Amino acid sequence: MPATYDIILIGAGCSSMQFLYQLRRYPGKRGKKLRVLVIEASQTAPRRTWCFWSSEEHTFSSFVSHSWNRVTFAGKSGERSQPVNPYTYQYIDGDHFFKKTWEEAKKDEYTVWLHATVTATKSVGNQTQVETSAGTFTGNKVYSSVSNPAKIESWKRKHGQFPGLWQHFKGWFVRFDESVIAPDAVTLMDFRVPQKDAAVFVYVLPFSPNYALVECTVFGKRLWADEDYDHILKAYIKETFGEKSYRCESVEKGRIPMTTSSFSSFVWDGTEAIGTAGGVVKPSTGYFFLRSERHTKRKVAEYFGEHGSQNIYSGVDSTNSSPPRFAFYDELLLGIIQQEPERVKPIMEALFSKNDFRHIFTFLDERSNLPGDARIFMTLPYIPFLKQLFAYISKKRI
Ligand SMILES: Cc1cc2nc3c(=O)[nH]c(=O)nc-3n(C[C@H](O)[C@H](O)[C@H](O)COP(=O)(O)OP(=O)(O)OC[C@H]3O[C@@H](n4cnc5c(N)ncnc54)[C@H](O)[C@@H]3O)c2cc1C
Structure with a gap:
């Protein structure tokens, strides 16, 4: 060789x-x-x-x-x-x-x-x-x-722990004996689960009327034991799909740095x-x-030395990287998750109840414009973001 x-x-x-x-x-x-x-x-x-x-x-x-071409969000005022x-x-x-x-x-x-x-x-x-x-x-x-x-x-x-924050999750691929799942919509976030000391939600990918990935996802500082997720998944499945019999065919588990x-x-x-x-x-x-x-x-x-040229392949523009303001928005949200995890649920509820989901996707893809960003921020509870903004400014001054 x-x-x-x-x-x-x-x-x-x-x-x-x-x-x-x-x-x-x-x-x-x-x-x-x-x-x-x-x-x-x-x-x-x-x-x-x-x-x-x-x-x-x-x-x-x-x-x-x-x-899927439909998406569902669920929080304190039900499903949207x-x-x-x-x-x-x-x-x-x-x-x-x-x-x-x-x-x-x-x-x-x-x-x-x-x-x-x-x-x-x-x-x-x-x-x-x-x-x-x-x-x-x-x-x-x-x-x-x-x-x-x-x-x-x-x-x-x-410097201490790296990263300070994780997205960690465990999902069950579950098969029911009968058709109990609406297969046309993905549940992106269902916050109707206990929040503990982190932001916790369930995510459901319905592959057919009796087969789905049901995943418990956590944004938090501390990693969990298997039983912590299992407990939430079991209760969620019972609450959402009733007392129907099912088996867990496989498991997905992972953690992603949030930094x-x-x-x-x-x-x-x-x-x-x-x-x-x-x-x-x-x-x-x-x-x-x-x-x-x-x-x-x-x-x-x-x-190949193709700096700055557009659409080198068909499809997306391969040259644009995101404007720096999106890293700043991420930093504000990560600060909230780290310091006030209990605020995440109301922030997400406001985001998904007051905005068109497509605008949220464009924003999260870092392809929205400034007025679009401002429209999204105006729908969110502003106090936690202001606190993070002040913390950010004082950190920069030090
Ligand atoms: C379970 C799971 C589900 C995810 N789901 C999603 C999702 O739905 N959507 C999404 O956008 N992102 C998701 N992510 C995040 C992201 O897609 C994955 O983390 C992604 O696979 C990262 O790709 P990577 O190339 O950075 O690293 P990896 O795919 O982890 O590749 C790194 C490779 O390097 C090898 N390696 C490590 N050390 C050495 C060494 N010293 N020498 C040689 N080889 C080495 C490893 O064996 C591994 O194969 C998920 C992550 C996980 C863990």
């Missing part, structure tokens, strides 16, 4: 596979024959599902196995359900995504697949040396979807970060998949 590659990808998770998939489809032949080394520590692909809303075709549209066209809420099964992308990469004559753990990296001239449990390799360009754990540990010793802090201090030397390690997760919602699709598309375009 050669020791030098055009590109090395550290990790073969979502963002690396998005990058490679888009690289190989780059218009013309330039992306097809680059020698790429993929280094993945695990023998098996990560287990996960991805959901997001979209109003346009994207690179992975053909991977979408379910989509709305059609969201031109958006659809889309579901990609991670097993299918990784089967296709890993198989494609493993069959490709210009891609080498290495099962090994990266232990160190070093810049040497214009190249980067990557040390792994299976030897040392050199990349003309190295992208990493993994943060350097030693740098995270050293940061934690100086506006830069991940740049944790990047392996000589590499460019992508994915979660590149700070691509939307801090206030945890949504990632489409943001990463755009981010990796931009990275591929940059690799």
Whole structure:
């Protein structure tokens, strides 16, 4: 196996596979024959599902196995359900995504697949040396979807916990013996569950009248034990679908960092970060998949020196990154979740009861304009945001 590659990808998770998939489809032949080394520590692909809303075709549209055009929010004044066209809420099964992308990469004559753990990296001239449990390799360009754990540990010793806040969740894929589920609408957030010391809601993806993913999601500082989620899920299913018999066929569990802090201090030397390690997760919602699709598309375009050109591929503009004000909004909301988690439920209730869901999606996608943002903020309880604004200003003054 050669020791030098055009590109090395550290990790073969979502963002690396998005990058490679888009690289190989780059218009013309330039992306097809680059020698790429993929280094993945695990023998098996990560287990996960991805959901997001979209109003346009994207690179992975053909991977979408379910989509819904109605969305429901539930809070203290009951349920509110709305059609969201031109958006659809889309579901990609991670097993299918990784089967296709890993198989494609493993069959490709210009891609080498290495099962090994990266232990160190070093810049040497214009190249980067990557040390792994299976030897040392050199990349003309190295992208990493993994943060350097030693740098995270050293940061934690100086500054404390990282991140301060998590979105963590556990979901049950439940099958009922009879049809009890309305399959046409996704329940994005149902806050009619105990809030404890965090913001807690249930999320329901109905795949058919008797099969759904029912997930308990938490925005909070503390991670939970399995029983904490199970207790809420059991009670929610009973309350929502009645005393019908069902079985849990599989479980999804995960945690996503909620932070506006830069991940740049944790990047392996000589590499460019992508994915979660590149700070691509939307801090206030945890949504990632489409943001990463755009981010990796931009990275591929940059690799070929296509800075600032529009619509390099058909579909979304691959060059725009969000205006900085959206990171500021995220910071305000994260401050509220951290310091006054009990305020999150009334904020979300106001957001979803007073706004068109499509406008909320555009805002959360960071594609709204300033007057649109102002209209959304005017519907929200302002005291918690003002408190965060003052805290933000005083922090900046120090
Ligand atoms: C269960 C779950 C559900 C989610 N659901 C959604 C959703 O519905 N919508 C959404 O938008 N986002 C969702 N997310 C968030 C986001 O999509 C995922 O976290 C996403 O997979 C992150 O991709 P990534 O490329 O950053 O990292 P990963 O996909 O985690 O890839 C990192 C890879 O690097 C490998 N690795 C780690 N260390 C090393 C090393 N030292 N050497 C070599 N390889 C290494 C790992 O084995 C892994 O395969 C979810 C996350 C989880 C955990």
